[in-house]
Amino acid sequence: MNANYYDSRKAKIQLTISRVVVYAILIFLSVLCLFSFYMLFVNATRSNADLQGGFRLLPSNYFLKNLVNAWNDASINIPRGLLNSFIVASCTAVLSTYFSALTAYGIHAYDFKLKKAAFTFVMAVMVIPNQVSAVGFYQMCVKLGWTNSYIPLIVPSIAAPVVFFYMKQYMESVLPMEIVDAARVDGSGEFRTFNTIILPMLKPALAVQMIFNFVLSWNNYFMPALLLDKAEMKTVPLMIAQLRSADYSKFDMGKVYMFILLAILPVVVVYIILSKSIIKGVTAGSVKG
Template sequence: MSKRTLVPQESKTKKRRSLIKGIIYALLILTAVICFIPFLMMLVNATRSNDAILTGFTLIPGTALMENYRTMMEYVNIWNGFKNSLIISVLVTLLTGYFSALTAYGFAFYTFKGKNFLFVFMLVMMMVPGQLGLIGFYELCKNLGILDTFIPLIIPAIASPFVVFFLRQYIQTTLHPSLIEAARIDGASELRIFHTVAIPIMMPAVATMSIFTFIGSWNNYIVPLVVLFSPEKYTLPVLMGFLKGSQVAQNLGSMYLGIAISVVPIMIAFLFLSKYIVNSISAGAVKE
């Protein structure tokens, strides 16, 4: 009698769980669709004429893509800005990933005078908005003679406080000090230990921070606007601001096309690299 009552009860529980799981998946799919609609509208409007955009919303692509492209290129060289942003973002990402990992490794496994003070100072600097030091940064670049170059956009990002903090917390939970001691006993130098032992273990976290660093550098607007003066050196966000203030703003299709060109690389980066974010965070979540 008890077996007969248990079987229906278990089947009801499984059905309830399946129903709840189905509702959750449906809500997640609906949320994803709602989040994707604005990007889809942007891509569709990039192919429509100004008059068609003013008539209303539709998800059917138009036929004015080349006309919008020619109108946009008459005022700004969007691909030159694309190239500048790509050069700066790639260099910033590579330098930040390497030197921040090196700094985090030093904070995690070395003992030196002033270590705690420097780490606390780094945490405090994370809370200070970068815009507060923009005037002083401009004066420093002016005195060094590096205005209107890519140097002020690349060199200051070598060691990011947030990236150093994240990598330090990650490596302390994934790299056991015994591995470092074993490498030292085998006669490996400190730099070789970092490159052969620490870096491979830190790669998931470095990959995650590289995604955010690349996107942050790609979207950087205020600093390039302040330190760059030559139009041929403008980055893509600065060109988008210039495009908004020009006569191209009267052609909404051209504006949507310029925004799409600037946003699509970020969407592609997230689409293919977002899995590393989950992997790196979950990898450092449990300390063995």
């Protein structure tokens, strides 16, 4: 009896110790993740002179001034960049999500000869990175006069193998074919059935994929850097890279921090609002081993 009591006490102490260690690790990693962003925020609230003066852990009162300076900067037109990025990212998100759902539905709902071959093909090309075909892609765009155009950044997103795969998996788990049959009996055309009955059923998956693809496009640097060199066409990542290549010592550092903050803020805000469903979405489409 006594020994038993002693054992359970020992186990309890052990559990407490491991909990303390685990929470310490979690807090350390969280701080590691947040610290650079916190410094970004603090430094965006400080004037250039103040920033040269030394390290500070608490925000100052120069935030609005930096914002106005960054917003009206002559060489880096950040409001235009934000607008450009927004246009490209939203078009990309809508196209990739809609057409991936359409493709996944085509393979999910219909029987045809090349069905299996089509599916295998998409799975096979899923991991090929865009960069390996960049040489040919760039040549093609030059020939068609598509440099400094958003067409080559937006239209290719119609074919997004990863989004397709996610949609296909989602349909397998939620889409009963009886509904399609019922719609047919009611005389609904196939295309209409997809748009008015199937798409609404896919809402959660569509929403998650729209967010992911918006973010992916918003952050994309390689392809836009290859294709866009006119100042008024540049997207946000190109402007950030431009900051890096500019003569650094002459820059107003408060403004530089503000530029970086503006570049990541839209995504952070969306993430804070929707983090729960975004995190759920990370796993839902992944391969189940």
